Amino acid sequence: MAERVAMISGANRGIGAAIAAHLAERGWRLSLGMRKPQGLTAPPGGSATLVSHYDAEDIASEAAWTEATVQRFGRIDAVIANAGVMIPKTVIEADDEDLGLLFQVNVRSPLRLVRAAWPWLVRSGRGRVVTLVSLSGKRVKSARSGLYAMSKFAALAMTHAIRHAGWDQGVRATAICPGFVATDMAISLADRAPEDMTQPGDVARLVGMLLDLPNTASVAEIPINSTLEEMV
Numbered sequence: 001m002a003e004r005v006a007m008i009s010g011a012n013r014g015i016g017a018a019i020a021a022h023l024a025e026r027g028w029r030l031s032l033g034m035r036k037p038q039g040l041t042a043p044p045g046g047s048a049t050l051v052s053h054y055d056a057e058d059i060a061s062e063a064a065w066t067e068a069t070v071q072r073f074g075r076i077d078a079v080i081a082n083a084g085v086m087i088p089k090t091v092i093e094a095d096d097e098d099l100g101l102l103f104q105v106n107v108r109s110p111l112r113l114v115r116a117a118w119p120w121l122v123r124s125g126r127g128r129v130v131t132l133v134s135l136s137g138k139r140v141k142s143a144r145s146g147l148y149a150m151s152k153f154a155a156l157a158m159t160h161a162i163r164h165a166g167w168d169q170g171v172r173a174t175a176i177c178p179g180f181v182a183t184d185m186a187i188s189l190a191d192r193a194p195e196d197m198t199q200p201g202d203v204a205r206l207v208g209m210l211l212d213l214p215n216t217a218s219v220a221e222i223p224i225n226s227t228l229e230e231m232v
């Protein structure tokens with residue numbers, strides 16, 4: 001099979017960087033989207049990797065990044081919608097601007113990105129969409145995760161909706177739903193040591209597996225946790 005091409009948003013740090021490193025090791029060709037591409041001087045995959053500008057708050061950037069990817073590689077086989085933000089405010093404290101930002105970055109931009117890449121995902125015959133959702137897309141655990149949870153519930157529904165929309169064309173979509181993962185996002189919020197959280201590299205290994213599974217082994221959601229909760 002020709003080397004497949006994956007687009008990964010927010011690939012400069014955290015979970016996105018771990019996914020990029022893992023997919024490069026597995027022979028994927030990479031198109032990495034981030035707000036400051038000039039900051040990534042040694043991308044996984046070396047000079048074969050495309051590093052592009054992508055800002056979820058700029059509604060033109062999904063199409064521009066997709067176009068640059070097609071120009072470079074002539075194909076897109078997977079979109080990993082990873083970039084995301086968390087605003088630790090309760091739904092009462094937060095204002096419309098906070099809510100707008102969370103939905104723009106966590107929901108609307110990933111959908112625009114998938115739409116832009118759609119013809120190429122279909123052409124692949126085994127297109128893949130992986131969304132970094134959260135366990136906050138499945139339950140509201142605390143007051144200050146409530147606003148974030150609203151956006152992640154929407155991201156979970158979006159991923160299922162993409163799974164339905166692409167099924168007949170061979171596109172498979174999966175929502176990865178982690179609890180705390182040891183990145184800047186969780187370390188700034190949680191009262192537990194990074195080594196007691198899920199590691200970004202382990203999330204990356206799940207992504208690698210999802211991309212390799214055939215169309216006949218679709219996985220809709222993967223909840224993943226470092227602590228025991230009632231259901232997850």
Ligand SMILES: NC(=O)c1ccc[n+]([C@@H]2O[C@H](COP(=O)([O-])OP(=O)(O)OC[C@H]3O[C@@H](n4cnc5c(N)ncnc54)[C@H](OP(=O)(O)O)[C@@H]3O)[C@@H](O)[C@H]2O)c1
Pocket residue numbers: 009010011012013014015016034035036054055056057081082083084085086105132133134135177178179180181182183184185186
């Ligand atoms: N860490 C966790 O515990 C956890 C748990 C469940 C789900 N998640 C989800 O996993 C994904 C990755 O999170 P992470 O833990 O790796 O967080 P992180 O370390 O805070 O990294 C967030 C990434 O998103 C990017 N980003 C934020 N706003 C953006 C924007 N407007 N345009 C483009 N990129 C933007 C950041 O870019 P900059 O470097 O430019 O800021 C960075 O690359 C997110 O969707 C998050 O909600 C994380």
